[in-house]
Amino acid sequence: MQYGRNDRNARGFRSALLATSLCLFATTALALDPAEMFDDPAKEARARDIGRELRCLVCQNQSIFDSNAGLARDLRVVVRERMVAGDSDAEVLEYVRSRFGDYVLLEPPVSAQTTLLWLAPIGFIALGALAMFSYLRGRPKPANPLPQLTEEETAEARRLLEETRS
Incomplete structure (x- = not known):
């Protein structure tokens, strides 16, 4: 069975996490x-x-x-x-x-x-x-990012939606 790169990375991460945990608990146990x-x-x-x-x-x-x-x-x-x-x-x-x-x-x-x-x-x-508030308040408001559709474009969009539903 062949493992992908993400599988190997995940296994390596879990191994490192386990080793770190064991080291931390071992030093606590040796304290007394x-x-x-x-x-x-x-x-x-x-x-x-x-x-x-x-x-x-x-x-x-x-x-x-x-x-x-x-x-x-x-x-x-x-x-x-x-x-x-x-x-x-x-x-x-x-x-x-x-x-x-x-x-x-x-x-x-x-x-x-x-x-x-x-x-x-x-x-x-x-x-x-306060810094976040002043930053957000001082930012310029974006212009209307989505242009309004014309009547013909709206009618065409409705027609396409009706075609896909049928």
């Missing part, structure tokens, strides 16, 4: 060291929930549980140490935030210092909408 995990599944789930709120300062858009950077490992250890010390989830997050600032939180709080970060996307969307 079994030695640093709690034996109690409930404590481990709580540690992971806390860790998913903390940003890896090296990888920037990964949580500390999705990163295999050394600093992320150190933060995972700190989270577990604070939990063993009896801190609540909020206390653990505040402990880490007090040392690294709001940037370590994947969802930083709205405050005077972070207002620009929260409002910037809205401002960019508004600027884009």
